[in-house]
Amino acid sequence: MKPSHIEHIGIAVKNLDESIKYYQDVLGLECYNIEEVKDQKVKTAFFKVGETKIELLESTDPEGPIGKFIEKKGEGIHHIAFAVDKIEEKLKHAEDKGVRLVDSVPRKGAEGLDIAFLHPKSTFGVLTELCEDKNK
């Protein structure tokens, strides 16, 4: 079954406060939560646009994934997350189709979702996250 919607778009930023201000003042979105994901070495600000979240990601460590991304590519869109059911089956299906997995088993991400990444080398340059809300 196909993904139900874009769960979120992850955007790497250098300064969370300044970029929150832009999304609020220019685009008119409201930041409803700020959360630190220690595992990923980021502080994240969340906005809702229709059924999709914008997640601004500020690195808390230059050696973390967002710190390295900004060092290499600068600020910008980091990944897209698709909301799916049965995430384990989806990962198995992707692997069977020859896709390289970053996470072969789902792990806990922001907001308690089960998440797993597909490697951008296998997805035409797009770091792709699958995520499932098993609490809903």
Add this chain to the structure above:
Amino acid sequence: MKPSHIEHIGIAVKNLDESIKYYQDVLGLECYNIEEVKDQKVKTAFFKVGETKIELLESTDPEGPIGKFIEKKGEGIHHIAFAVDKIEEKLKHAEDKGVRLVDSVPRKGAEGLDIAFLHPKSTFGVLTELCEDKNK
């Protein structure tokens, strides 16, 4: 008023056919339209995920915007488009807030939408499109 939803996510790809196959076979999405936008020197494939479209963009000219983007950064996510009402007012508001506009006046984009881009230098690295469906 804030954007109602993410209208689409634009993704720059080198080969439309190969990447369509990935989005169909791995993610289970269905390509419902392929359209050439001569003005932008691209061929575009459309998929729907909930209320958001994925638009794969293959350059038809190395000197076009997608050709240059891939030359510089490689394949990957190119821009995000927010669905808005009263696009002219939104552009004026963004300009008043100090945002540099790529298009100070909306122009016609794919699927007949009125579109305008904000410059990534003013939007923390994210090429940002506003778009309005005036036919709805």
